[in-house]
Amino acid sequence: xxxxxxxxxxxxxxxxxxxxxxxxxxxxxxxxxxxxxxxxxxxxxxxxxxxxxxxxxxxxxxxxxxxxxxxxxxxxxxxxxxxxxxxxxxxxxxxxxxxxxxxxxxxxxxxxxxxxxxxxxxxxxxxxxxxxxxxxxxxxxxxxxxxxxxxxxxxxxxxxxxxxxxxxxxxxxxxxxxxxxxxxxxxxxxxxxxxxxxxxxxxxxxxxxxxxxxxxxxxxxxxxxxxxxxxxxxxxxxxxxxxxxxxxxxxxxxxxxxxxxxxxxxxx
Amino acid sequence: xxxxxxxxxxxxxxxxxxxxxxxxxxxxxxxxxxxxxxxxxxxxxxxxxxxxxxxxxxxxxxxxxxxxxxxxxxxxxxxxxxxxxxxxxxxxxxxxxxxxxxxxxxxxxxxxxxxxxxxxxxxxxxxxxxxxxxxxxxxxxxxxxxxxxxxxxxxxxxxxxxxxxxxxxxxxxxxxxxxxxxxxxxxxxxxxxxxxxxxxxxxxxxxxxxxxxxxxxxxxxxxxxxxxxxxxxxxxxxxxxxxxxxxxxxxxxxxxxxxxxxxxxxxxxxxxxxxxxxxxxxxxxxxxxxxxxxxxxxxxxxxxxxxxxxxxxxxxxxxxxxxxxxxxxxxxxxxxxxxxxxxxxxxxxxxxxxxxxxxxxxxxxxxxx
Amino acid sequence: xxxxxxxxxxxxxxxxxxxxxxxxxxxxxxxxxxxxxxxxxxxxxxxxxxxxxxxxxxxxxxxxxxxxxxxxxxxxxxxxxxxxxxxxxxxxxxxxxxxxxxxxxxxxxxxxxxxxxxxxxxxxxxxxxxxxxxxxxxxxxxxxxxxxxxxxxxxxxxxxxxxxxxxxxxxxxxxxxxxxxxxxxxxxxxxxxxxxxxxxxxxxxxxxxxxxxxxxxxxxxxxxxxxxxxxxxxxxxxxxxxxxxxxxxxxxxxxxxxxxxxxxxxxxxxxxxxxxxxxxxxxxxxxxxxxxxxxxxxx
Numbered sequence: 037x038x039x040x041x042x043x044x045x046x047x048x049x050x051x052x053x054x055x056x057x058x059x060x061x062x063x064x065x066x067x068x069x070x071x072x073x074x075x076x077x078x079x080x081x082x083x084x085x086x087x088x089x090x091x092x093x094x095x096x097x098x099x100x101x102x103x104x105x106x107x108x109x110x111x112x113x114x115x116x117x118x119x120x121x122x123x124x125x126x127x128x129x130x131x132x133x134x135x136x137x138x139x140x141x142x143x144x145x146x147x148x149x150x151x152x153x154x155x156x157x158x159x160x161x162x163x164x165x166x167x168x169x170x171x172x173x174x175x176x177x178x179x180x181x182x183x184x185x186x187x188x189x190x191x192x193x194x195x196x197x198x199x200x201x202x203x204x205x206x207x208x209x210x211x212x213x214x215x216x217x218x219x220x221x222x223x224x225x226x227x228x229x230x231x232x233x234x235x236x237x238x239x240x241x242x243x244x245x246x247x248x249x250x251x252x253x254x255x256x257x258x259x260x261x262x263x264x265x266x267x268x269x270x271x272x273x274x275x276x277x278x279x280x281x282x283x284x285x286x287x288x289x290x291x292x293x294x295x296x297x298x299x300x301x302x303x304x
Numbered sequence: 305x306x307x308x309x310x311x312x313x314x315x316x317x318x319x320x321x322x323x324x325x326x327x328x329x330x331x332x333x334x335x336x337x338x339x340x341x342x343x344x345x346x347x348x349x350x351x352x353x354x355x356x357x358x359x360x361x362x363x364x365x366x367x368x369x370x371x372x373x374x375x376x377x378x379x380x381x382x383x384x385x386x387x388x389x390x391x392x393x394x395x396x397x398x399x400x401x402x403x404x405x406x407x408x409x410x411x412x413x414x415x416x417x418x419x420x421x422x423x424x425x426x427x428x429x430x431x432x433x434x435x436x437x438x439x440x441x442x443x444x445x446x447x448x449x450x451x452x453x454x455x456x457x458x459x460x461x462x463x464x465x466x467x468x469x470x471x472x473x474x475x476x477x478x479x480x481x482x483x484x485x486x487x488x489x490x491x492x493x494x495x496x497x498x499x500x501x502x503x504x505x506x507x508x509x510x511x512x513x514x515x516x517x518x519x520x521x522x523x524x525x526x527x528x529x530x531x532x533x534x535x536x537x538x539x540x541x542x543x544x545x546x547x548x549x550x551x552x553x554x555x556x557x558x559x560x561x562x563x564x565x566x567x568x569x570x571x572x573x574x575x576x577x578x579x580x581x582x583x584x585x586x587x588x589x590x591x592x593x594x595x596x597x598x599x600x601x602x603x604x605x606x607x608x609x610x611x612x613x614x615x616x617x618x619x620x621x622x623x624x625x626x627x628x629x630x631x632x633x634x635x636x637x638x639x640x641x642x643x644x645x646x647x648x649x650x651x652x653x654x655x656x657x658x659x660x661x662x663x664x665x666x667x668x669x670x671x672x673x
Numbered sequence: 674x675x676x677x678x679x680x681x682x683x684x685x686x687x688x689x690x691x692x693x694x695x696x697x698x699x700x701x702x703x704x705x706x707x708x709x710x711x712x713x714x715x716x717x718x719x720x721x722x723x724x725x726x727x728x729x730x731x732x733x734x735x736x737x738x739x740x741x742x743x744x745x746x747x748x749x750x751x752x753x754x755x756x757x758x759x760x761x762x763x764x765x766x767x768x769x770x771x772x773x774x775x776x777x778x779x780x781x782x783x784x785x786x787x788x789x790x791x792x793x794x795x796x797x798x799x800x801x802x803x804x805x806x807x808x809x810x811x812x813x814x815x816x817x818x819x820x821x822x823x824x825x826x827x828x829x830x831x832x833x834x835x836x837x838x839x840x841x842x843x844x845x846x847x848x849x850x851x852x853x854x855x856x857x858x859x860x861x862x863x864x865x866x867x868x869x870x871x872x873x874x875x876x877x878x879x880x881x882x883x884x885x886x887x888x889x890x891x892x893x894x895x896x897x898x899x900x901x902x903x904x905x906x907x908x909x910x911x912x913x914x915x916x917x918x919x920x921x922x923x924x925x926x927x928x929x930x931x932x933x934x935x936x937x938x939x940x941x942x943x944x945x946x947x948x949x950x951x952x953x954x955x956x957x958x959x960x961x962x963x964x965x966x967x968x969x970x971x972x
Binding site: 040041044047051054055061064065066068069113116117120121124125128130132135137138139140141142145146150151153154175176178179182183184187190195196224226227229230237238243259263270278281282285286289 | 696697699700702703706707709710711713714715716717718721764767768770771772775776777781783785786787788789790791792793794795796797798799800802803804806807812813814844845848850853854855856857858860861877891892895896898899902903905906908909923926927930931941942945948949951952953956960
């Protein structure tokens with residue numbers, strides 16, 4: 037038994053080491069390049085320039101905000117829907133999956149112009165205020181991240197017995213709200229987190245929609261502006277945004293860790 | 305009775321028409337305080353596709369902001385000409401900050417702008433000093449700056465700097481030459497092919513030799529099939545690229561010797577590219593747009609562009625009046641290099657576009673099985 | 674609300690549904706959102722596909738889809754999406770397995786999940802440059818291999834700026850995506866099942882073949898279709914790395930609607946509609962496969 041466990045662990049380590057090599061080497065190469073802002077020596081000058089740039093903090097904060105709104109709207113929209121479809125309308129599953137894949141094939145550039153056309157004129161007039169404009173951006177992001185969010189939630193739902201859980205809860209007198217909040221959401225925690233990570237990373241780096249709706253206020257366009265003509269800063273910016281986004285996800289993960297990790301279904 | 309009533313109506317109509325015509329503001333010849341105050345009332349200008357290091361637009365925008373106290377809303381700095389046109393079309397009913405007021409597009413797009421009713425006419429106060437062949441007679445669009453196709457060379461990697469197109473085929477440059485864009489989508493890349501044509505027996509009407517040249521470059525193994533940027537030049541991955549001279553000069557300045565960059569205007573095959581400015585017909589802030597134009601075409605604005613390495617469209621006028629400061633003039637390549645520059649006409653550009661776009665993949669495309 | 678008397682009934686009988694229109698209320702928000710923010714703007718796409726540059730109705734854009742260069746563009750895009758979906762799926766699965774069931778320290782799971790979140794979106798210009806800096810002619814790995822092993826990658830025929838080079842680059846965001854999607858499914862595998870199987874005399878391999886993989890197969894397929902779509906729609910990375918040289922559909926669309934040279938948005942939109950059809954086809958195959966695999970499950 038012990039030998040098998042050891043072999044099993046070796047097998048796992050093998051894949052992880054391979055993974056680390058594959059993922060970190062390009063990052064290392066970028067990092068190495070970003071240190072060469074001065075000829076013939078290694079220096080953090082490129083990083084200094086970025087950190088001192090007011091626009092960096094402003095745009096990162098803006099996109100972070102948009103990311104959080106997107107996560108909330110996505111989850112509120114997708115989780116109850118996916119749950120309901122599994123429970124009551126299984127014939128709708130293929131349609132929902134197809135819809136969730138549409139954002140892949142409608143190019144972002146077409147989507148953004150379509151959104152602007154539809155929502156800037158009557159009767160919506162969303163773009164006449166900054167709040168409305170930001171709302172339009174969030175809506176666009178929810179669409180863009182729909183494939184990932186839906187897939188993550190759907191996979192999570194597949195792993196739990198939706199019907200039994202619901203009926204058990206109902207027989208104990210729970211209403212729909214209680215079921216959703218206290219049964220479904222907690223059981224989907226990993227799935228929701230996965231979706232949230234993907235959404236956050238997507239929104240922070242997103243370029244096309246942001247550039248036409250809010251211009252250089254968002255982080256994606258800011259990165260492009262820096263990348264246009266500042267070689268070493270664009271590499272250092274890539275590393276910085278990678279690390280910062282990773283840090284924020286770590287925070288979300290920590291926040292999640294605070295609660296009891298027990299899942300009703302799927303204890304290993 | 306009847307006749308006289310009629311004649312009164314006709315007279316009234318004629319009079320009204322005359323008055324309307326007389327009172328229609330023709331393009332007023334000066335950026336007077338009137339325009340400035342109207343622009344300030346609008347408070348904002350929305351621009352698109354203006355990277356800060358392209359022709360020193362960064363300084364132009366900042367100067368405009370401080371001088372007139374207007375906000376400038378910058379959309380998509382990476383946009384191509386088609387993006388800008390789409391942005392106008394998509395924002396027809398939109399008076400919000402997504403609708404561009406002014407655009408800066410390639411020369412070949414001029415006729416389309418007018419045909420599709422996308423722009424409004426405006427003649428800046430310095431209109432007469434803009435050469436006639438780069439502006440629309442009624443003021444719908446007008447050239448803003450031009451540059452020539454140059455080689456940008458990383459001298460730390462390439463010790464023997466190529467001086468002409470034929471040099472690029474030499475075996476010492478194996479795996480070192482690249483384009484700065486996709487010839488089917490980027491004016492810079494397309495003009496590179498066009499320039500190569502001029503240097504290899506072609507002409508403004510015959511662009512095929514340019515495609516042949518790149519085919520030979522690819523077969524010799526000198527061509528690197530990646531879209532080059534400042535970063536890839538600095539890294540040494542693509543130490544020789546073909547760029548607008550102003551972009552190459554901007555790269556040189558940004559890199560500040562790390563590595564050393566040399567900007568070479570080729571001895572043969574020197575092609576000039578013109579860009580044009582226009583005000584959107586649906587501009588939410590038309591007066592701010594007009595003020596922006598007045599600013600760009602004033603001596604001050606034109607010199608800001610020159611600082612960025614671009615030749616402003618009124619260059620000859622500025623030079624003739626001797627208003628170009630020496631520090632700026634010294635940073636540019638010598639004027640003789642520009643003497644051989646050829647300016648293709650709109651039809652020639654549009655014809656060349658079609659041929660290059662169609663045939664590029666056959667000539668150089670990776671044969672992916 | 675009718676309750677069931679026994680657990681068996683719950684699974685066999687279809688629960689008597691209340692007036693079925695009420696069921697649709699539950700999905701109304703989603704459908705409304707979809708209609709407003711996906712369908713409506715896409716109408717822009719659909720209408721545009723039937724217009725030529727002068728604004729008149731035309732079917733030429735769709736006819737143009739069948740020119741050899743565009744058909745080959747579709748074929749190359751499908752191939753790269755398939756390759757990276759399969760490879761991404763396999764390796765991503767192994768990574769996810771390693772940190773969930775594989776017995777590695779707990780913190781590695783969080784680290785991998787959060788890292789995957791970021792890496793799955795590390796695409797476009799920064800990713801392309803990262804790989805150029807690693808595997809390009811002057812890339813770190815290329816140079817190191819030359820120095821340490823005397824191995825010149827490029828002389829041996831390797832080229833980052835090729836189909837396989839682009840695939841290797843794509844995998845950078847495919848692996849993490851697979852990890853993120855499949856981890857909840859892996860965590861849904863209950864230990865009791867494995868123990869029960871082993872108790873009944875199955876070997877570890879048989880457990881996987883007969884129990885775990887069949888259960889996981891629908892999720893794995895679902896994840897792979899997502900990877901396929903992800904690669905299919907990729908634009909910025911391909912543009913930066915092999916822009917004008919490998920013909921992908923997204924790049925052709927880009928050159929028609931975004932560039933300085935060509936300007937035929939109608940064709941661009943028609944190309945996008947073509948992508949919708951391909952995606953629909955891929956999903957059709959996926960549904961078929963999934964239905965077969967779900968026969969193993971009795972939910």
